[in-house]
Amino acid sequence: MKKRHQTQGQLALLPKANESKPAVPKPVAHKLAAPPKAPPLEPGAAPSQPPRPKLARRATAEELGLKQREISISEFFTKNRHLLGFDNPSKALLTTVKEAVDNSLDACEEAGILPDIRVEIHELGGDRFKAAIEDNGPGIVKAQVPKVFGKLLYGSKFHRLKQSRGQQGIGISAAVMYGQLTTGKASLVTSKTGKGRPGHCFEIQLDTRKNAPNVLSDSEVELDKDHGTRVEIEMVANFVSGQRSLLRYLEQTALANPHASFTYVRPNQVPLTFPRASDLPPKEAVEIKPHPQGVELGALILMLDETKARWLSSFLSSEFSRVSPATASEICKAAGLKDTLSPGRLDRAQAEKLHQAIAAQKLMAPPLNCLSPIGDELMRKGLINFLAVTESPLDEEEELPLTAGPATPQPAPPVEKEEGVTAGEERIQGKAFFISTVTRPPKVYRGNPFQVEVGLAYGGDWPPDKTVELYRFANRVPLLFQRGACGLTESVVRTDWRNYLLSQPKGALPVGPMVLLVHIASVWVPFTSESKEAVAHYPEILKEVQLAAQECGRKLAAHIRKRQHADYEAKRRGIFELYIAEVAQSLNKLTGKAESPIRRDLLKLAASFTGQDSQGSDDETGEPETES
Amino acid sequence: MARPIDKQTTAKLEKLGEEAVRQVKRGINPFVQVPSRTLGNVRYNEKKKIIELGNDRQKRLFFNVAQAKKFMQTFLVGAACKDLIKSGKTTSIRDLYYLTKHTLGKTQQNTFEEQDESDPIIEDLEVTVDALREELHLFASNKGNLVGGITLVDSGDTIDARRMGSGGWGVPSIVEADTIQFKKCEAKFVLLVEKDAVFRRLNEDRFWKKHECILIHGGGQPPRGVRRLLHRFNQELKLPVYVLVDNDPWGFYIYSVIKQGSINLAYESMRMAVPSARFVGLSSFDKQKYGLPNNVTIRMTDDDDKRAKQMLGYPWFDKKQWRNEIEHMVKSGIKLEIEALSAMGISFITEEYLPRKLRDRDWLE
Numbered sequence: 002m003k004k005r006h007q008t009q010g011q012l013a014l015l016p017k018a019n020e021s022k023p024a025v026p027k028p029v030a031h032k033l034a035a036p037p038k039a040p041p042l043e044p045g046a047a048p049s050q051p052p053r054p055k056l057a058r059r060a061t062a063e064e065l066g067l068k069q070r071e072i073s074i075s076e077f078f079t080k081n082r083h084l085l086g087f088d089n090p091s092k093a094l095l096t097t098v099k100e101a102v103d104n105s106l107d108a109c110e111e112a113g114i115l116p117d118i119r120v121e122i123h124e125l126g127g128d129r130f131k132a133a134i135e136d137n138g139p140g141i142v143k144a145q146v147p148k149v150f151g152k153l154l155y156g157s158k159f160h161r162l163k164q165s166r167g168q169q170g171i172g173i174s175a176a177v178m179y180g181q182l183t184t185g186k187a188s189l190v191t192s193k194t195g196k197g198r199p200g201h202c203f204e205i206q207l208d209t210r211k212n213a214p215n216v217l218s219d220s221e222v223e224l225d226k227d228h229g230t231r232v233e234i235e236m237v238a239n240f241v242s243g244q245r246s247l248l249r250y251l252e253q254t255a256l257a258n259p260h261a262s263f264t265y266v267r268p269n270q271v272p273l274t275f276p277r278a279s280d281l282p283p284k285e286a287v288e289i290k291p292h293p294q295g296v297e298l299g300a301l302i303l304m305l306d307e308t309k310a311r312w313l314s315s316f317l318s319s320e321f322s323r324v325s326p327a328t329a330s331e332i333c334k335a336a337g338l339k340d341t342l343s344p345g346r347l348d349r350a351q352a353e354k355l356h357q358a359i360a361a362q363k364l365m366a367p368p369l370n371c372l373s374p375i376g377d378e379l380m381r382k383g384l385i386n387f388l389a390v391t392e393s394p395l396d397e398e399e400e401l402p403l404t405a406g407p408a409t410p411q412p413a414p415p416v417e418k419e420e421g422v423t424a425g426e427e428r429i430q431g432k433a434f435f436i437s438t439v440t441r442p443p444k445v446y447r448g449n450p451f452q453v454e455v456g457l458a459y460g461g462d463w464p465p466d467k468t469v470e471l472y473r474f475a476n477r478v479p480l481l482f483q484r485g486a487c488g489l490t491e492s493v494v495r496t497d498w499r500n501y502l503l504s505q506p507k508g509a510l511p512v513g514p515m516v517l518l519v520h521i522a523s524v525w526v527p528f529t530s531e532s533k534e535a536v537a538h539y540p541e542i543l544k545e546v547q548l549a550a551q552e553c554g555r556k557l558a559a560h561i562r563k564r565q566h567a568d569y570e571a572k573r574r575g576i577f578e579l580y581i582a583e584v585a586q587s588l589n590k591l592t593g594k595a596e597s598p599i600r601r602d603l604l605k606l607a608a609s610f611t612g613q614d615s616q617g618s619d620d621e622t623g624e625p626e627t628e629s
Numbered sequence: 630m631a632r633p634i635d636k637q638t639t640a641k642l643e644k645l646g647e648e649a650v651r652q653v654k655r656g657i658n659p660f661v662q663v664p665s666r667t668l669g670n671v672r673y674n675e676k677k678k679i680i681e682l683g684n685d686r687q688k689r690l691f692f693n694v695a696q697a698k699k700f701m702q703t704f705l706v707g708a709a710c711k712d713l714i715k716s717g718k719t720t721s722i723r724d725l726y727y728l729t730k731h732t733l734g735k736t737q738q739n740t741f742e743e744q745d746e747s748d749p750i751i752e753d754l755e756v757t758v759d760a761l762r763e764e765l766h767l768f769a770s771n772k773g774n775l776v777g778g779i780t781l782v783d784s785g786d787t788i789d790a791r792r793m794g795s796g797g798w799g800v801p802s803i804v805e806a807d808t809i810q811f812k813k814c815e816a817k818f819v820l821l822v823e824k825d826a827v828f829r830r831l832n833e834d835r836f837w838k839k840h841e842c843i844l845i846h847g848g849g850q851p852p853r854g855v856r857r858l859l860h861r862f863n864q865e866l867k868l869p870v871y872v873l874v875d876n877d878p879w880g881f882y883i884y885s886v887i888k889q890g891s892i893n894l895a896y897e898s899m900r901m902a903v904p905s906a907r908f909v910g911l912s913s914f915d916k917q918k919y920g921l922p923n924n925v926t927i928r929m930t931d932d933d934d935k936r937a938k939q940m941l942g943y944p945w946f947d948k949k950q951w952r953n954e955i956e957h958m959v960k961s962g963i964k965l966e967i968e969a970l971s972a973m974g975i976s977f978i979t980e981e982y983l984p985r986k987l988r989d990r991d992w993l994e
Contacts, residue, residue, distance in 0.1 A: 591646025
């Protein structure tokens with residue numbers, strides 16, 4: 002937790018700090034400059050002094066000072082690219098696509114456009130690949146394109162509290178930087194913002210020393226579509242298959258974004274299409290002001306510095322949610338500060354008092370309408386769509402060979418409900434699945450509203466003896482890595498699935514033919530790192546996930562029980578049917594009445610006595626009824 | 630279908646089938662009402678001193694997993710019996726088992742897996758349609774032999790029971806008056822012994838000749854034929870019946886079955902029970918009385934103990950003498966076989982034990 006806030010604070014300060022003095026680099030020299038401690042004297046060891054390392058003076062403070070200089074954020078991340086998800090070539094393509102798709106989806110959502118996203122991976126020979134991502138989003142205005150793609154920590158989403166996929170403005174520029182680092186080539190960005198307007202095409206590189214874009218070329222191009230953006234990045238990478246492949250990422254992204262359609266062009270295989278499951282764009286997430294109790298002291302000081310409010314009380318009531326002017330006065334009073342104090346004048350001690358007063362003040366929970374969950378119905382649609390298109394998600398053995406011919410599974414025909422499917426079951430590609438979804442009411446952690454959703458699909462012909470497939474999502478973005486370190490995983494593990502008729506080894510995910518989807522939507526998802534791969538273990542979040550999982554589990558258990566009952570009834574019917582021929586024949590011999598009508602009547606009765614709800618006097622205890 | 634009784638039985642079976650067909654037509658779960666042959670549904674009739682079947686009936690439903698097979702089997706046996714009657718043939722219950730046994734559909738299952746399954750179904754059918762086994766043209770395998778001062782006719786053949794060699798005349802399963810007629814009787818009483826070995830000893834010693842009796846054994850628990858014959862001896866020839874069994878709970882129960890009928894065949898008690906039957910031995914007190922050595926005794930098992938205590942609960946054992954008898958057995962924890970008497974000499978039983986018992990009227994009723 003602490004780490005997150007440090008990082009967050011650091012990042013928040015960075016862009017500003019760049020202009021004045023170096024903030025990030027911790028001068029390593031300080032360690033050496035510390036006054037050497039005299040070694041403790043051991044009694045009686047005076048004549049032969051302990052061998053002391055001979056400390057020859059190597060450089061003076063002045064000499065060191067010459068080497069001390071600013072480190073740009075780009076340089077920092079060039080060396081620490083694992084923080085951004087570019088730790089190895091296998092992850093590079095996935096991270097690139099992920100960052101671009103996140104941006105596309107966010108942009109479309111804000112513009113109210115139903116996204117059509119095309120992802121292309123082209124094999125260029127050797128270990129070179131070209132990733133191209135194209136959307137039908139609102140486009141990016143000409144002046145902003147270079148900065149969006151060629152400058153780290155540049156974006157629209159950082160300085161606000163709003164549920165979105167991207168947060169920090171690092172991702173896509175990091176991809177551009179990675180491509181440049183591994184191939185030396187510039188990335189190609191094309192964008193068009195509206196009908197009749199020209200499209201612009203840029204060749205962009207990133208000047209890592211300055212953390213600034215370097216535009217190699219800029220031309221107007223003719224584009225067919227009205228608006229949209231396409232980015233092409235060449236890089237050294239590995240095209241991998243399996244659980245963490247691009248395919249899995251796209252499947253899951255489609256699952257969590259049923260309003261979007263995806264086309265995936267992949268090397269050596271036929272393109273794959275994930276059709277839109279719903280024509281309703283998600284509810285737009287509303288931007289909110291921070292809740293005062295979710296703000297750290299450092300951030301508070303920063304806000305005090307930056308506010309346009311003239312008085313402390315108006316600062317509180319205008320910059321935060323849930324603070325009325327009256328409450329603001331109460332807080333000031335509690336902090337022993339004047340209402341009319343100028344916010345910029347508060348010193349650190351006063352700010353701390355204010356922070357404490359805020360913490361002590363009773364406040365309403367933050368507004369919760371700022372969240373945009375997938376929703377029960379759409380989660381169900383997404384799951385159905387996912388099951389229809391997916392290429393056996395649970396079968397790692399059947400990984401797609403990279404060099405395979407065109408004979409790969411085609412996108413499934415549209416899903417249709419069929420007669421004769423047990424209630425609550427969906428028949429998808431000829432297999433019956435039980436689907437259950439739960440959207441929890443919004444809750445708050447550390448002043449941040451969040452909302453949890455859990456969905457599951459059970460059945461089909463998935464192996465019953467394998468661990469369930471857990472799909473984690475944060476703001477509709479699939480989390481493919483660091484499953485074990487993620488709070489969402491922990492919640493699922495903590496849930497006792499044995500109550501819901503699944504087996505579950507101790508301290509592990511349950512076992513069964515099931516896909517489990519866990520989604521957290523929040524204005525600020527607490528990730529454990531910048532690569533956004535795992536959600537931090539906040540008790541409030543863990544509890545909500547667990548509650549949602551339990552609710553889904555209860556529905557699942559009811560279904561499993563119903564199915565067991567149906568199986569049992571079928572077994573009973575089998576027994577009866579086996580005997581009916583005998584009984585009919587015997588009755589024919591005894592009464593001389595024709596055999597076949599008797600048999601027909603008995604079969605009819607057998608069906609009704611073993612129907613869905615077995616009514617009748619037929620108790621199954623095996624104890625015959627006794628009449629006196 | 631010459632005999633009128635056959636017509637009646639056939640009608641009873643047809644009625645059973647028609648009732649089921651009617652139920653099926655009406656769309657209800659077809660069932661048969663089978664009188665329950667359990668301890669809970671038998672009554673000891675104090676006046677007649679026999680065990681009688683109560684009125685409890687079990688509903689045997691077809692559409693009930695636990696009862697479906699038995700339901701099917703009941704009708705299978707019923708139909709087979711109708712065929713037997715129609716063709717005028719009589720067969721053993723083992724035969725019927727093979728007659729009705731076949732595989733169901735394409736499964737590994739059979740209509741009956743064991744004869745143990747079909748025998749109770751036959752008994753169920755008997756009580757359900759109220760027809761005797763012989764009326765269904767069925768009989769059990771022969772068990773039990775007889776020697777002694779009686780001449781009878783068995784299916785037209787005259788049998789002089791005094792000339793039966795060492796094995797005796799095999800008592801058939803069906804001993805009704807139309808099969809067996811009594812021609813001449815010189816015996817004064819009937820002695821039933823539990824087992825064949827004792828029967829042979831007594832026959833070899835010509836006990837029946839000396840004491841003018843009919844000697845009969847049933848090979849353990851006597852079959853229906855033997856019991857029915859005892860009943861007829863007692864009723865028609867007015868012969869008293871004496872019973873010699875092992876001194877253990879199972880021996881006591883053999884006596885009890887002869888005297889007042891069995892729980893399983895309670896519906897036949899009135900044609901089989903001999904309420905005046907007397908228990909001559911072995912008594913729990915005989916070891917002492919006849920000075921039998923300790924080494925001939927057998928330790929009672931837990932089962933024996935349980936069975937003995939169970940019998941104390943039967944109303945027909947609720948007599949002072951019997952309580953003493955059983956309680957003494959339970960207390961001493963030992964039991965005796967009839968053969969234990971041989972410890973006193975091979976013919977001790979013929980020459981000492983039985984004569985003394987009969988002379989001293991040392992028996993229980």
